Structures are given as structure tokens and as C-alpha cells.
Amino acid sequence: MNRDFILKGTFCDCGEDRALRIRAGFGVCEGGVCRGIFADIPEKYAGLPMRDCTGMLILPGLVDLHVHASQYGFRGAGLDRQLLDWLNNYTFPEEARYADVGYASEAYVIFAGDLRRSATTRAAIFATIHTDGTLALMDLLEKTGLETRVGKLNMDRNSPDYYREASAEASISETARFIEEAKGRFTRTQPIITPRFIPTASDELMRGLGALKRRYGVGAQSHLSENGDEIRWVAELCPWVKHYGDAYDQPGLLGGDTIMAHCIHSGDDEVALLKERGVFVAHCPRSNINVMSGLAPIRKYIELGLHVGIGSDVAGGDTLSLFEEMAEVVRASKMRWQYVDAQYKPLTVADALYLATRGGGAYFGRVGCFDEGYEFDAIVMDDSAIKSGMTLADEARVERLIYQSGRCVLRAKFCAGREIDLA
Numbered sequence: 001m002n003r004d005f006i007l008k009g010t011f012c013d014c015g016e017d018r019a020l021r022i023r024a025g026f027g028v029c030e031g032g033v034c035r036g037i038f039a040d041i042p043e044k045y046a047g048l049p050m051r052d053c054t055g056m057l058i059l060p061g062l063v064d065l066h067v068h069a070s071q072y073g074f075r076g077a078g079l080d081r082q083l084l085d086w087l088n089n090y091t092f093p094e095e096a097r098y099a100d101v102g103y104a105s106e107a108y109v110i111f112a113g114d115l116r117r118s119a120t121t122r123a124a125i126f127a128t129i130h131t132d133g134t135l136a137l138m139d140l141l142e143k144t145g146l147e148t149r150v151g152k153l154n155m156d157r158n159s160p161d162y163y164r165e166a167s168a169e170a171s172i173s174e175t176a177r178f179i180e181e182a183k184g185r186f187t188r189t190q191p192i193i194t195p196r197f198i199p200t201a202s203d204e205l206m207r208g209l210g211a212l213k214r215r216y217g218v219g220a221q222s223h224l225s226e227n228g229d230e231i232r233w234v235a236e237l238c239p240w241v242k243h244y245g246d247a248y249d250q251p252g253l254l255g256g257d258t259i260m261a262h263c264i265h266s267g268d269d270e271v272a273l274l275k276e277r278g279v280f281v282a283h284c285p286r287s288n289i290n291v292m293s294g295l296a297p298i299r300k301y302i303e304l305g306l307h308v309g310i311g312s313d314v315a316g317g318d319t320l321s322l323f324e325e326m327a328e329v330v331r332a333s334k335m336r337w338q339y340v341d342a343q344y345k346p347l348t349v350a351d352a353l354y355l356a357t358r359g360g361g362a363y364f365g366r367v368g369c370f371d372e373g374y375e376f377d378a379i380v381m382d383d384s385a386i387k388s389g390m391t392l393a394d395e396a397r398v399e400r401l402i403y404q405s406g407r408c409v410l411r412a413k414f415c416a417g418r419e420i421d422l423a
């Protein structure tokens with residue numbers, strides 16, 4: 001099956017208003033682009049090959065807006081720590097080992113394989129400070145057929161000697177080499193500028209990265225307002241900024257092609273700036289609860305019109321499963337409503353699905369639903385192994401799929417109409 005085909009089944013996506021839409025019928029993919037969902041196959045598509053997935057739920061591919069490939073090895077470990085302690089004791093020692101390209105490649109084979117077999121079709125990924133290991137990860141990701149953005153990290157201060165770049169200048173020139181090599185080598189796997197966070201990036205480095213962003217026209221990703229100690233540290237390191245977000249904005253790192261993970265404790269001015277710049281917020285509730293960072297005000301961001309998607313944030317998050325992350329999105333919003341701020345109602349399952357599809361998908365263009373003209377990213381989910389005496393309506397099946405994803409089987413996955421090998 002090349003990129004012209006038809007899927008028959010029950011299509012479940014979200015409208016612009018975040019409402020769930022269920023349509024049984026025929027989804028047409030032409031040249032990797034969705035031509036719509038039809039009750040009957042239109043005459044002009046009658047000759048296309050058809051895959052019969054009757055009885056299955058077909059959802060848009062899921063988008064992971066924030067994940068650390070280099071942390072996959074210790075997922076589920078060290079989660080009794082808070083962020084800065086966890087970074088020093090688990091993250092930095094492990095990421096430092098990726099200086100050895102052999103070690104990095106072995107670990108990245110496991111990550112790329114698991115991502116390929118997951119329900120995720122697109123992801124924005126952090127690697128480590130090492131250019132060659134990061135390019136090795138990109139080689140593996142390119143072969144999966146998924147669409148990804150991948151960052152070599154920048155760190156030139158406040159981390160142990162064994163995991164820090166020699167200088168701002170060295171970090172900037174390595175990043176230029178990284179971007180040039182990656183741009184020439186890959187199509188689906190694009191480089192993205194990735195200062196780890198402000199505490200580990202000097203002012204000179206940040207200015208250099210802003211200049212690289214402008215020169216190469218690439219996106220950027222980082223962490224913002226995740227943890228109280230981190231925020232106080234940034235205020236000490238950069239006394240001239242209006243707020244943490246301003247430390248990214250002054251060197252020119254915030255734009256419509258920027259992803260900022262977390263934004264849990266952002267004040268009104270910071271939120272207004274994120275909106276003005278068109279920044280994407282990557283909401284990572286599993287991580288936020290694991291490393292005790294807090295509960296982000298996501299309904300408020302949605303109502304204000306910010307771009308929001310979901311990130312697994314492995315290994316602050318303990319799983320690549322965006323189904324499990326969606327369940328956590330809903331749970332975290334209930335906790336926030338009950339214990340932090342009753343002004344904003346909890347998020348619904350449809351809201352969570354919207355964030356995991358259209359919300360994060362918009363970072364990649366026209367991605368995240370089955371409207372005409374959107375790239376054809378789809379996952380075919382078989383929920384028949386969930387035994388129940390009841391017959392559920394399709395809407396309830398989608399909800400159950402999210403909470404019972406471990407019992408469901410991904411039968412097929414497509415990214416921009418390319419079928420992804422799930423073996």
C-alpha cells in the first residue's frame with residue numbers, strides 16, 4: 001500500500017471546538033493527505049486499495065511534544081526525588097554516558113523501536129549534549145517513518161564537569177555543525193535548537209543560540225517554569241529578566257516554532273508573552289506529579305487561546321504511552337480543580353484527546369484530525385480484548401480505550417500516509 005489508499009472503520013477525532021466526532025465510513029488518503037471521511041466511497045477514489053478495519057477505532061496519530069530519548073533507560077526510577085535532585089543524581093550521570101556513540105546507539109535502538117511500535121506518530125525529542133550520538137538517534141528515527149524534531153542539548157554551566165560543554169563558543173559551533181549535518185541528511189527528522197533550561201545555559205550561549213535560530217530558521221524547545229527552586233534560581237542568575245520566559249525571549253528563542261515544556265507556575269505576564277509569541281506549551285502531567293513539580297493550569301491556557309499539546313517527558317514521565325498520559329491529563333486537572341483553583345473546570349477525555357492530536361499536531365502543520373487537507377496520520381485500535389457484558393456506544397469506547405489502553409492492540413499506524421512497521 002503506498003500513500004494512496006482507503007481505510008474502512010470507525011473514525012474518532014476532535015473538532016476545532018475539542019468535541020469528539022465519531023464517523024463510521026471510509027477514510028481516503030491520497031498522496032499522504034486526508035481527503036475526508038465518507039459514508040460511501042466516492043466514484044473518483046473507487047480504484048484505490050481498501051483496508052477493512054470494521055469494528056476498530058481509528059484515531060489520529062498521537063503527538064508527543066516533549067520526550068527525552070536519552071532518559072528512556074531509567075524510566076520509572078528515581079521518582080521519589082524533586083527535579084533538581086533527580087537531574088543531579090539520575091539524569092546527568094546517565095546522559096553523560098552518551099559521549100560513547102556505541103553506548104548511545106544501543107540505547108537509542110531500544111527507544112526508537114518502542115516509539116515506532118507505540119501509538120505516537122510525531123514527537124519532539126531531547127537527546128544529549130553530544131552531536132554524534134544525537135545524529136545516530138536521528139538515523140534510527142528516520143528509518144522508523146515517524147516525523148520528529150530532535151535536539152542536541154546545550155549546557156555550558158551549573159552541571160557537573162563530566163557533563164558540560166567546554167564553553168559557550170564550543171556549544172554554539174557544535175550546534176551549527178549539528179544543524180548542518182542533520183539538514184543535509186534527513187527528511188522526516190529535523191534538528192531543533194535545545195538549550196536544556198536557563199540554569200545550564202549561559203547568557204552568551206543563549207544569545208548564540210538565538211542567532212543560530214535566525215540563521216537556520218529552525219525551531220526551539222526547552223523547559224519553562226517547572227519547579228519552584230528552578231524558578232528562584234533563574235531569578236538569581238538573570239536578575240534583569242521580567243520573568244523566566246523573558247530569559248528565552250530576550251535572545252530570540254520564543255516563536256511559533258518553539259515548544260516550552262511544563263509552564264506550571266507561569267505568571268500572567270509570562271503567559272501573555274507565550275500567547276503573543278505563539279509558543280506551544282507541552283503539558284506533561286505524569287512527569288509533573290512524579291517529580292512533584294505541580295499541576296499546570298491547562299484549561300486556563302486553552303481558554304486564553306495558547307497552543308497546548310501533551311508530552312510524555314520520559315523519564316520524568318515513566319511511560320511513552322500517550323494514552324496513559326491522556327488519562328493523567330484528566331486526573332491532574334481534577335486534582336487542580338479540587339485542591340488548587342476551582343475557577344477552571346477539570347478537563348474532559350475529549351479535551352485530552354484534542355491536546356494529544358490537534359493540539360500538539362499543529363506544531364507540525366496540518367496534523368491531528370481527519371479533515372480534508374490534513375496529513376494522514378492514523379492509528380487503528382482494536383479494543384475487542386476488553387471483555388464486558390455491556391455494549392458500549394462508540395464515544396464510551398474511545399473513553400475506555402484511553403483508560404484501558406494496556407488491553408487494546410495497535411493494529412496499524414500511518415504517518416503522512418506511510419504505513420509504519422509495527423513488528
Ligand code: GUN
Nearest residue numbers: 091196197223287313316
Ligand atoms: N529541566 C531541565 N532538564 C530537565 C529534564 O531532563 N527533565 C525535566 N522534566 N525537566 C528538566
Ligand code: FE
Nearest residue numbers: 068223261313
Ligand atoms: Fe523534560
